Amino acid sequence: MNIGEVARRAKVSRSTVSYALSGKRPVSESTRRRIQRVIEEMGYRPNASARALARGETRTLGLVFPPAGNHYTDMQLDFIGGVTEAAAGRDYDVLLSVADAGEERSFQRLIGERRVDGAILMEIRLHDARVERMRESAFPFVTIGRISDPDGTAWVDLDYRTLVRRCVQHLSDLGHRRLAFVNRSEALLRSGYESAHRGQDGFDLAVRELGLSGAAYPCEDDAMGGERCAARILADHPETTGIVTVNEASLGGLYRGITAAGRTIPRNMSVTGIAGARWADAVTPALTAADVPAREMGRIAIDLLLERIAGAPARDRLLVPPVVLRASTGTAPRLAP
Amino acid sequence: MNIGEVARRAKVSRSTVSYALSGKRPVSESTRRRIQRVIEEMGYRPNASARALARGETRTLGLVFPPAGNHYTDMQLDFIGGVTEAAAGRDYDVLLSVADAGEERSFQRLIGERRVDGAILMEIRLHDARVERMRESAFPFVTIGRISDPDGTAWVDLDYRTLVRRCVQHLSDLGHRRLAFVNRSEALLRSGYESAHRGQDGFDLAVRELGLSGAAYPCEDDAMGGERCAARILADHPETTGIVTVNEASLGGLYRGITAAGRTIPRNMSVTGIAGARWADAVTPALTAADVPAREMGRIAIDLLLERIAGAPARDRLLVPPVVLRASTGTAPRLAP
């Protein structure tokens, strides 16, 4: 069941079969039909490995994401879905690769062994060894999130600075004066996790500009972390009436902690931030937040990557999704509790 | 930078380099070292496509999951992570494929073009065209979930019947008499979604056996769906005091709906079910539930699949994770509200 067999049965040469399939050379209507019939009868499909070897391209893209532990978020899944579907639409497959920041092994599998024509890197650090590695090797890649100095690299990112700024502005408009910022985990921050740092910058800046006071808190990516974080915030600064969070996985716990401390959202505690729509809707009251457009980011990443593979210069996209008003923010209470 | 180049620089034949790499033939210590040095200097890595072609195996496994719409759940992501990490541990890559139940196209890409050595199928229907297809073609595969008559196929599944039964038993023990079952979406049910049907069977059976009364409700996989479902349950049967849910994505909405109707969990409404631990912990009060061991299921699936690829007979694993007591169930209120 290979191309030679098809050729024999259709009484043509292998090259003719190949050309009939690719259309890269005219083939007479009658032979084309004869070949087509044989192909259908035999259920022939060209072998991908052989084709990849001959053409020098695999028609496969790599998707590099970090191992669990800092477990996966909802957003990541939507992202994977978006990437895979967009790739399928362009006739590409997606090869998954779990790889830590500095991991050489998977880099070698993917790029060294030429398993893929290009790669998408998730969970970018401001200084990211993987990115440098790809840059040096001139291998086509796109990052989700961007490194500290992203010039000349292709990336798609959320504008965390602006988004957090908008959240702060929203709370300020409602009369809140003392805010807290719930960031991703300490470990992630230490590792230079891009969005965590840019979000925090946005918070610090906005608080200063608007003449508010505020403190930032790292927070583990789960319910327990959120609970602890809420407790810490209210212990440190009981006068806090507004919280901005970029930690969707801890959201449920954050709410629980706030409630446990005797506060009611949004009556005397407003919460807002950046999160996947599913998380924002799952909590009660639903979270006023900038919804992460994960699927769309996946699609964009594929587009940018295919451009790179085709040899075009690196492009980037900075997204600023709107803050969707739900039910978790309200005017600041008159008296600090 | 191919094997010939390495051979030339090390002044040996290509076969010797190949054998030095694979160890399938003894190579003298001195030549081995010489070859090793050249390889390191050049950063040589064997080309995966060429190797796949020559060896007749790709060292890649396919992971087939359905397109969004029926959006992805948390569990699926953990599952993908588990599969990918387990595969990496066995030196396999994972190729993602978004494919609907009856889709021929992706089947052909994966199996027809021999891109993978075996496949894992997610989101199984009781009567699943993909499964039949693979069965016929004698292609190695494992299903997550099992078809109606799974004999002779390899699968790993949660025992939804038993788990739902246990949840019902738990509520019964607490004195609840009127229960509701929150299932997955109507669309999923209609399509013959395996776990949804087996869960419902378990509910019907347990309710009957224990002499309780109960009704089952399909529910969309999101917060809104949960809210609507809660409203419907309480409108249909206000005397309901216990709910069993297998729909994790709607959990937040379900809680909200219950609260909106003036009930308090667990004082006068107990909720339990099957869910990813992350969802169970995110809601307040945290959900007493059987936690879906998604990562472990991923690992098991890989093990079963590799056995099949090696030619071993099909095996299966039915998992019954324990129901973890959290804070969402309590004794039934004395008076029906």
Place this chain on the structure above:
DNA sequence: TTGAAAGCGCTACCAC
């Protein structure tokens, strides 16, 4: 212990 060479299945160039 090593080398030469025949594939693996497909593509694409060179002829006719």
Place this chain on the structure above:
DNA sequence: GTGGTAGCGCTTTCAA
């Protein structure tokens, strides 16, 4: 419009 054939980069048999 079609056929012959030399690769693509590796593995593995046969021979030495």
